[in-house]
Amino acid sequence: MSVGPGWYVDPADPETRRYWDGEGWIGAPIPVDATPPEGPPPAEPPPAPAPTSPAAPVPASGAPAGGQPLPGQPHLGQPQPGQPYPWQPPQGPGHPQGPPPGWPPGGGPPPGWPPGGWPGRPPEPRPHGLPLAGFGARLVARLIDFTVVFALNAVVNGWFVWRLVEEVTPYWREVFRRAMAGDSSTDNLPQPSEQAGGLQVVILLIATALWLAYEVPTTASGGQTFGKRLVGVKVLPMSADEPLGFGRALRRWNTLGLPTLLWYCCGLGLLLQLVDALSPLFDHPLRQALHDKRAQTVVVQLPRSNRSTTGERGTPDDRTSTREPTTTDDRTPDDRTDPSGDTP
Numbered sequence: 001m002s003v004g005p006g007w008y009v010d011p012a013d014p015e016t017r018r019y020w021d022g023e024g025w026i027g028a029p030i031p032v033d034a035t036p037p038e039g040p041p042p043a044e045p046p047p048a049p050a051p052t053s054p055a056a057p058v059p060a061s062g063a064p065a066g067g068q069p070l071p072g073q074p075h076l077g078q079p080q081p082g083q084p085y086p087w088q089p090p091q092g093p094g095h096p097q098g099p100p101p102g103w104p105p106g107g108g109p110p111p112g113w114p115p116g117g118w119p120g121r122p123p124e125p126r127p128h129g130l131p132l133a134g135f136g137a138r139l140v141a142r143l144i145d146f147t148v149v150f151a152l153n154a155v156v157n158g159w160f161v162w163r164l165v166e167e168v169t170p171y172w173r174e175v176f177r178r179a180m181a182g183d184s185s186t187d188n189l190p191q192p193s194e195q196a197g198g199l200q201v202v203i204l205l206i207a208t209a210l211w212l213a214y215e216v217p218t219t220a221s222g223g224q225t226f227g228k229r230l231v232g233v234k235v236l237p238m239s240a241d242e243p244l245g246f247g248r249a250l251r252r253w254n255t256l257g258l259p260t261l262l263w264y265c266c267g268l269g270l271l272l273q274l275v276d277a278l279s280p281l282f283d284h285p286l287r288q289a290l291h292d293k294r295a296q297t298v299v300v301q302l303p304r305s306n307r308s309t310t311g312e313r314g315t316p317d318d319r320t321s322t323r324e325p326t327t328t329d330d331r332t333p334d335d336r337t338d339p340s341g342d343t344p
Contacts, residue, residue, distance in 0.1 A: 005020060005022045016029035027041030138299055149211050152210045153210055160202055167195060208258070208261055216246065216249045219253070222243065223243065233302065244295070252295035
């Protein structure tokens with residue numbers, strides 16, 4: 001037996017009444033002790049639409065409230081650098097309806113842009129606002145540093161190198177003599193003593209220690225060795241324009257300097273250092289060597305005004321502030337202002 005339409009106590013909430021239309025509950029509930037209206041409850045009006053106001057569109061991400069994008073941020077409706085095409089300008093709330101003026105219909109690159117992204121080669125990055133150092137400048141700086149380290153080795157390692165040469169000279173002299181005579185035999189060749197191997201290890205240890213003591217402290221404190229200072233390049237962390245610190249400088253040097261200990265292994269260490277030195281030629285876009293990647297550093301080119309060395313005098317523009325002010329007596333009569341009065 002079906003229940004006829006009417007107001008009944010809501011089984012789900014005995015404190016309220018609801019209207020039963022014969023098939024289900026409709027309308028809002030009323031208190032159980034209230035007098036129900038005649039017939040079914042009135043239909044609820046549909047929700048009113050949200051009021052619209054001619055407010056300014058919400059600026060795109062990276063743009064201030066005024067609508068102008070920040071320096072380096074794309075304009076509203078402008079494609080991101082490197083974004084592939086076809087590309088559609090953003091639509092919807094906060095974005096202009098339709099493509100910008102002059103934009104090709106149906107999407108695609110803006111006027112003057114070839115399909116595929118940037119027109120030509122993308123611009124090179126400028127870490128901390130400075131241009132990246134070229135490979136030539138880095139190579140010259142490294143050669144200067146190697147010359148300084150070699151001079152230090154000549155002083156500290158000279159006696160050990162001389163002893164090693166004395167040990168191996170008889171062997172190589174006999175090898176060359178037999179080669180010139182056409183004799184390829186290796187019988188009865190004079191062999192170096194056991195001290196030769198120990199001298200090799202000592203020489204490489206001293207050379208590595210001298211290189212470490214020369215490069216790591218200066219790079220940690222100022223980002224520049226003597227060679228980098230002369231050429232005008234500097235090592236900076238990728239995260240911030242600040243000194244590297246000893247730990248980062250040591251990690252950067254380890255990749256290039258520690259293979260020196262492997263020179264006696266058929267030149268393996270020298271091969272590893274050569275690969276590391278040439279790696280900036282094949283790294284894009286930051287031109288990082290392998291030791292830069294390990295320490296998360298970049299090498300930048302400093303502007304000429306920032307290349308300061310100890311005892312360097314300022315440029316003529318820097319010295320203008322030290323000139324003594326010109327007094328009134330030093331001026332010519334033509335430079336003096338005419339006194340007030342009836343002068344012609």
